[in-house]
Amino acid sequence: MMNTKTPMRSNQILKRIIILLIIAVVLVVFSYGWTVTDIDLAVPQEPQRQENVGNALRELLSPNVFTQDYEVSAYTTNFRITCSDSEIIPPTTPSDSPYIVVEPTCGEGDETVTVFGYNLPANGLARMNWIGEDGERRIRQVNGENEDNFVVRDDGTFSVQIQVPRIRGTTGEIHTVELQARIPVGLPRFSNTTNLVMEKMIETIFLALIATAVSILPSAILSFMAAHNLMRPIRAQFGSLMVSFTLLPVGWLLGVLLLYPVGQFAFRLGSENVLVAFGAVVVVIAGGIVLLPRINTLKDLIPIVIVRRLLNTALITILILFIVGLIGGLGELFRASFPRGTFANVSTFIDDIFVYMGAFIGSLGEIIEFTLQVVAGLTGAFALSSLGTSLAKEPLKKTDTTFNHLLGGILGALGGAILLGMTATIGLSAAWMGLLTPIVAGALATTLLPQAYRWFVPKPEVPNQTDRNILRVLAWTSGVIGFFVTFTLLNVGQSLVEGMLPAQQPVLTINGANLYQYVAFAMGIGAVFGGFAGGLGGVRGTFPFGSAIYNTTRTILNTLRSIEPLIMGLVFVIWVGIGPFAGVLALALHSIASLGKLYSEQIESIDAGPIEALQSTGANRLQTIMYAVVPQIIPPYIAFTMYRWDINVRMSTIIGFVGGGGVGFLLQQQINLLQYRNAGVAVLAIAIVVSILDYASAAIRERYT
Amino acid sequence: MLIIENLTKVYDNGFMALDNISLEIPDGQFVAIIGLSGSGKSTLLRCINRLIDPTKGRIIWNGLDITAATDDELRQIRRRIGMIFQQFNLVKRSTVLTNVMSGRLGYINPVYSLFNYFPPKEKARAMAALERVGIPEKANNRASALSGGQQQRVGIARTLMQEPEMMLADEPVASLDPATSHSVMKYLELLNQEDKMTILCSLHFLSLARAYSHRVIALKDGKIEFDGHPKDIDNDRFKMIYGEDAVEVEIH
Ligand SMILES: Nc1ncnc2c1ncn2[C@@H]1O[C@H](COP(=O)(O)OP(=O)(O)OP(=O)(O)O)[C@@H](O)[C@H]1O
Ligand SMILES: [Mg+2]
Numbered sequence: 001m002m003n004t005k006t007p008m009r010s011n012q013i014l015k016r017i018i019i020l021l022i023i024a025v026v027l028v029v030f031s032y033g034w035t036v037t038d039i040d041l042a043v044p045q046e047p048q049r050q051e052n053v054g055n056a057l058r059e060l061l062s063p064n065v066f067t068q069d070y071e072v073s074a075y076t077t078n079f080r081i082t083c084s085d086s087e088i089i090p091p092t093t094p095s096d097s098p099y100i101v102v103e104p105t106c107g108e109g110d111e112t113v114t115v116f117g118y119n120l121p122a123n124g125l126a127r128m129n130w131i132g133e134d135g136e137r138r139i140r141q142v143n144g145e146n147e148d149n150f151v152v153r154d155d156g157t158f159s160v161q162i163q164v165p166r167i168r169g170t171t172g173e174i175h176t177v178e179l180q181a182r183i184p185v186g187l188p189r190f191s192n193t194t195n196l197v198m199e200k201m202i203e204t205i206f207l208a209l210i211a212t213a214v215s216i217l218p219s220a221i222l223s224f225m226a227a228h229n230l231m232r233p234i235r236a237q238f239g240s241l242m243v244s245f246t247l248l249p250v251g252w253l254l255g256v257l258l259l260y261p262v263g264q265f266a267f268r269l270g271s272e273n274v275l276v277a278f279g280a281v282v283v284v285i286a287g288g289i290v291l292l293p294r295i296n297t298l299k300d301l302i303p304i305v306i307v308r309r310l311l312n313t314a315l316i317t318i319l320i321l322f323i324v325g326l327i328g329g330l331g332e333l334f335r336a337s338f339p340r341g342t343f344a345n346v347s348t349f350i351d352d353i354f355v356y357m358g359a360f361i362g363s364l365g366e367i368i369e370f371t372l373q374v375v376a377g378l379t380g381a382f383a384l385s386s387l388g389t390s391l392a393k394e395p396l397k398k399t400d401t402t403f404n405h406l407l408g409g410i411l412g413a414l415g416g417a418i419l420l421g422m423t424a425t426i427g428l429s430a431a432w433m434g435l436l437t438p439i440v441a442g443a444l445a446t447t448l449l450p451q452a453y454r455w456f457v458p459k460p461e462v463p464n465q466t467d468r469n470i471l472r473v474l475a476w477t478s479g480v481i482g483f484f485v486t487f488t489l490l491n492v493g494q495s496l497v498e499g500m501l502p503a504q505q506p507v508l509t510i511n512g513a514n515l516y517q518y519v520a521f522a523m524g525i526g527a528v529f530g531g532f533a534g535g536l537g538g539v540r541g542t543f544p545f546g547s548a549i550y551n552t553t554r555t556i557l558n559t560l561r562s563i564e565p566l567i568m569g570l571v572f573v574i575w576v577g578i579g580p581f582a583g584v585l586a587l588a589l590h591s592i593a594s595l596g597k598l599y600s601e602q603i604e605s606i607d608a609g610p611i612e613a614l615q616s617t618g619a620n621r622l623q624t625i626m627y628a629v630v631p632q633i634i635p636p637y638i639a640f641t642m643y644r645w646d647i648n649v650r651m652s653t654i655i656g657f658v659g660g661g662g663v664g665f666l667l668q669q670q671i672n673l674l675q676y677r678n679a680g681v682a683v684l685a686i687a688i689v690v691s692i693l694d695y696a697s698a699a700i701r702e703r704y705t
Numbered sequence: 706m707l708i709i710e711n712l713t714k715v716y717d718n719g720f721m722a723l724d725n726i727s728l729e730i731p732d733g734q735f736v737a738i739i740g741l742s743g744s745g746k747s748t749l750l751r752c753i754n755r756l757i758d759p760t761k762g763r764i765i766w767n768g769l770d771i772t773a774a775t776d777d778e779l780r781q782i783r784r785r786i787g788m789i790f791q792q793f794n795l796v797k798r799s800t801v802l803t804n805v806m807s808g809r810l811g812y813i814n815p816v817y818s819l820f821n822y823f824p825p826k827e828k829a830r831a832m833a834a835l836e837r838v839g840i841p842e843k844a845n846n847r848a849s850a851l852s853g854g855q856q857q858r859v860g861i862a863r864t865l866m867q868e869p870e871m872m873l874a875d876e877p878v879a880s881l882d883p884a885t886s887h888s889v890m891k892y893l894e895l896l897n898q899e900d901k902m903t904i905l906c907s908l909h910f911l912s913l914a915r916a917y918s919h920r921v922i923a924l925k926d927g928k929i930e931f932d933g934h935p936k937d938i939d940n941d942r943f944k945m946i947y948g949e950d951a952v953e954v955e956i957h
Contacts, residue, residue: 288820316816394775461761462715609794613860616754617867618784618811623818627807631799 063680067191070182080106082171109166117158121183131176193678204662207580208648211587223599225553234546239396239539242411244385255380263325263372270329317383331365404538412534413527420526424519438486444529445482449474451536560593569660580661602636635704642697653686712762722748724927735897737914738907740924746907750873784811787864791876793856797849805831808866834862854885874906
C-alpha cells in the first residue's frame with residue numbers, strides 16, 4: 001500500500017479555494033436572480049388566485065371543439081290542486097314511448113311531489129315546468145337545490161322532487177306538470193370556433209411554409225459566404241479587387257438597363273401560355289447545347305481577349321436572366337393553368353391539391369417577378385466586376401514599384417471613399433446607425449499599422465510567433481485608433497446621446513441628389529484610410545477578400561438572428577399592415593439569418609478530402625464547390641430546412657400576437673375576451689399541428705443525417 | 706523530370722515540416738517515400754501540386770516552375786498530375802461514375818459544371834477508366850457502398866481521367882488490408898509500366914517499397930535521411946530511418 005497521507009500540494013489547496021469561491025459567486029448570483037424575478041411563494045397559495053387559475057385552466061382544458069344540435073320535447077301529466085274523491089286522475093299506463101308520472105297526483109301548494117320519468121333519452125338534459133290554468137310556465141327547481149336542470153339517468157329514467165307552486169284561488173284546478181327534455185339531433189359537429197381555428201391554422205401553416213421557402217435561396221447563398229473553410233483561402237490582388245469594387249455600381253446599372261428587360265421578356269414568355277412557354281424552354285435548352293460548347297471556339301474567331309471575355313460574359317448573363325425569368329413565368333403559368341375546378345370532375349381532393357400547389361409555385365414565380373430587377377442588377381454587377389478583376393489582374397501584376405504604390409494609393413482612396421460614403425449614407429437613417437461608419441473605418445484601419453510595420457521590417461522568411469503577435473497587436477491598435485478618430489471627427493457621440501441624426505447640410509447637389517457634409521466628411525476619412533492602406537500595400541499586394549466577406553456576412557447574420565421575430569413582426573406590421581403577409585416577412589427574415597448560420601456550419605463541417613482531391617485535378621473553385629461541397633451539404637440542408645419549417649410553424653402561431661396573421665391573432669382575441677374555452681381550441685390545434693410537424697420533421701431529418 | 710530545389714515548408718504555427726529538400730526525379734520512375742509518421746511525407750507530396758504552398762524553394766517540372774505558376778497556370782499543371790489519398794477522398798454520396806468524371810473537370814467547360822453536365826464522350830472515358838481498374842459494374846453505385854480497396858480503385862480511375870503524366874500517391878494503401886494493398890499497388894505498377902507514369906508514392910511499409918519501387922527516399926524530421934535503391938536499406942539504415950527500437954515487419 002502506498003502512503004495515503006500525502007501532503008496536500010499548494011495547487012490542490014488553490015483549486016479548492018477556487019471551487020469554494022465559484023460556489024459563493026453562484027450563490028450570490030442566484031439569490032440576486034431570485035429577488036429580481038419577484039419570486040414570492042405566498043402569492044400562488046392565495047385562495048382567490050388558486051380559484052381563478054383553476055377556472056381558467058378548467059376552461060382551457062375544456063375546449064369548445066364540438067357542438068351539437070338539440071330538439072326540445074315536452075312530456076306532460078296532470079296534477080289536481082287539493083285532493084278529492086270525485087275526480088281521480090287516471091294513472092298513466094306504462095308504454096315504450098317516453099312518459100312521466102307524478103306522485104301523488106294531487107295535493108296542495110308548497111307540498112313536495114315526486115316526478116318519475118321513463119324511456120327518456122339517456123343522460124339528456126331536462127327541466128321541470130309547472131303550468132297552471134292560466135297557461136303560465138313556471139320553472140321548478142328540483143330536489144330543493146338551486147338547479148333548474150337535471151340529467152336523466154343512464155337507463156332513461158329519473159325521479160326528482162319538486163314543490164307544487166302556490167297559486168292563488170286554485171282549489172280543484174287541474175294543472176299540468178311538464179318535462180322539457182333536450183334530445184340531440186344528428187351527430188356532433190365542429191363548433192364555429194373550431195372551423196375558424198382550422199381556417200386560421202391553414203393560414204398559419206402556409207405562412208410558415210412560404211416564409212421558409214422564401215428564405216432557402218438567400219440563406220443558401222449567404223451560407224457559402226459565412227463558411228470560413230471556403231472563404232479563408234480566398235485572397236485577391238488588392239488592385240484588381242478595387243477595380244471590381246468600382247465596377248460594381250456600373251455593372252448594376254448595366255444589369256438593370258440591359259438584363260432586366262431580358263428577364264421580363266422571358267417571364268412574359270413563360271407565363272403567356274403553355275405553347276409559348278414550352279417553345280421558350282426548348283429554345284433555352286437548344287441554345288445552351290449549341291452555344292455553350294462552342295464558347296471555347298470563340299478563341300479562334302475573336303483574337304482580342306477583352307472582346308471575347310465581354311461577349312462570353314454577356315452571353316452567360318443573358319442566359320441566366322432568361323432562365324430565371326422563364327422559371328418565374330412558368331410558376332405563374334402553373335398557377336393560372338389550374339384554377340379551382342380544373343379537376344373538380346375527377347376529385348375535389350386532387351383539385352384542392354392543384355390549387356394549393358398553384359398557390360405555392362405561383363408565389364415563387366411572383367417572388368422571381370418582384371426580385372427580377374434586383375437579380376438583373378446583381379448579375380450585372382458581379383459579372384462586370386469579376387470580368388474587371390480577371391482582366392486587371394495580370395497587367396497590374398506587372399506594375400513597377402513606384403507605380404504599384406501610387407496606383408494602390410489612388411485605388412485605395414477611391415475604394416475607401418465609396419465604402420465609407422455608403423456606410424455614412426446608411427448612418428443618416430438613424431442615430432445609432434451612425435456607429436456603422438466608425439466600425440467600418442476601424443476595420444479598414446486595422447491594416448494600416450501592420451503594413452507600416454512591414455514597410456520597415458520585412459516579412460521573415462520563416463513565419464514566427466513573435467512577428468505574428470506584433471502584427472496582431474498593431475492591427476488592434478490601429479483598428480481602435482481608427483474607430484475613435486472617425487467617431488470623434490463625425491461627432492457620432494453627440495448624436496448617440498441626443499438621439500438626433502447628424503446635421504445634414506448639402507455641400508454639393510448633382511442632378512437633384514445631395515451630397516451631405518456628413519457623408520462627404522466620411523468619404524474623406526475613407527479616402528485617407530483607404531489611400532494609406534492601398535498605398536502601403538500596393539496594387540500587387542494581396543487582400544484577404546474571403547475573410548472580409550466572411551466577417552461581414554457573419555456579423556450581419558448574427559445581428560439579424562439576435563432580433564426576435566416578434567419584434568421584426570411589429571416592424572413589418574407597420575410597413576405592410578396587419579395580416580399574414582407581415583408574418584411571412586418577419587419569419588422569412590429571421591429564417592434567412594438562422595438558416596444561413598445553420599447551413600454555413602454544415603459547410604464548415606464537411607469532409608475536406610474531396611475538396612482537396614478535386615483541387616488536385618485542376619478543377620476551378622466553382623467546380624470544386626459544385627462537385628465536392630454541394631453533394632455533401634444537400635442532405636443536411638434538407639434536414640435543416642424541415643427543422644426551420646417546424647420552428648416557423650411554432651413561431652407563426654404566436655406571430656399573430658403582434659398582428660402577423662395566423663392562429664395567434666385568434667388566440668389573443670379569445671384570451672382578451674376571457675373566452676378560455678375558445679382559446680382552448682386554438683391551443684389544442686397548435687399542439688396537434690406542432691407535434692405532427694415535430695414528428696414529421698424529426699423523421700425526415702433522421703433520414704438525411 | 707521533376708526537380709525540387711531547396712524546398713522548405715514552415716506551417717503557420719512555425720513548425721518546420723520540410724527542411725531544405727532537394728531532389729531530382731526522372732520521368733517514369735517509381736519512387737517510394739518512407740519515413741515515420743510526421744516526417745513530412747504528405748507535406749512533400751502536397752507541395753509538388755501546391756495543395757500546400759511551399760515557404761521557400763522551387764519545384765520545376767518539365768521546365769515549368771510550379772512554385773511560380775499563376776492560378777490559371779497552376780490548374781493547367783494540376784490537370785497533368787494525378788493524386789490519390791489514404792482516405793480515398795471520394796464524394797461518398799455521389800455515384801462512382803460522377804466521382805470518376807469529376808477527375809475531368811479541369812478539361813471541360815466550367816459552365817457545364819453549373820448544370821451538372823458532362824459530355825457523353827467524358828462518360829465513355831469514365832467507363833473505360835473504371836474498366837481499367839476492374840469495377841465497371843459499380844458505376845452507378847454510391848461511392849460509400851464500396852469497400853476500401855474498390856474506393857481506392859475509383860480514386861485511381863478519377864486520376865486516369867486527367868490523363869496524368871505523374872501520379873502522387875499519399876499512403877494509398879495505409880487503410881487497406883495486406884491483400885487489397887497489393888492489388889492496389891499492382892495498379893500503380895501497371896500505370897508506371899504501361900503508361901510510363903512517374904509515380905511518387907508514400908508508404909508505411911518498407912516491404913511494399915521494396916516490392917514495387919525503383920527508388921526509396923526516406924524522410925526524417927523533414928530532411929532526406931536516405932535516397933537510393935530499396936535493396937540498399939540494410940538493418941542499420943532501417944534503424945536510422947525508423948529509430949532504434951523499430952523492427953521491420955513484412956507485408957505479404
Ligand atoms: N496544417 C498544419 N499546421 C501545422 N503543422 C502541420 C500541419 N500539417 C502537418 N503539420 C505537421 O507537419 C509535420 C509533417 O506532417 P506530414 O503530414 O507531412 O507527415 P507525414 O509524414 O505525412 O505523417 P503521416 O505518416 O502520419 O501521414 C507533422 O509533425 C505535423 O504535425
Ligand atoms: Mg501523411
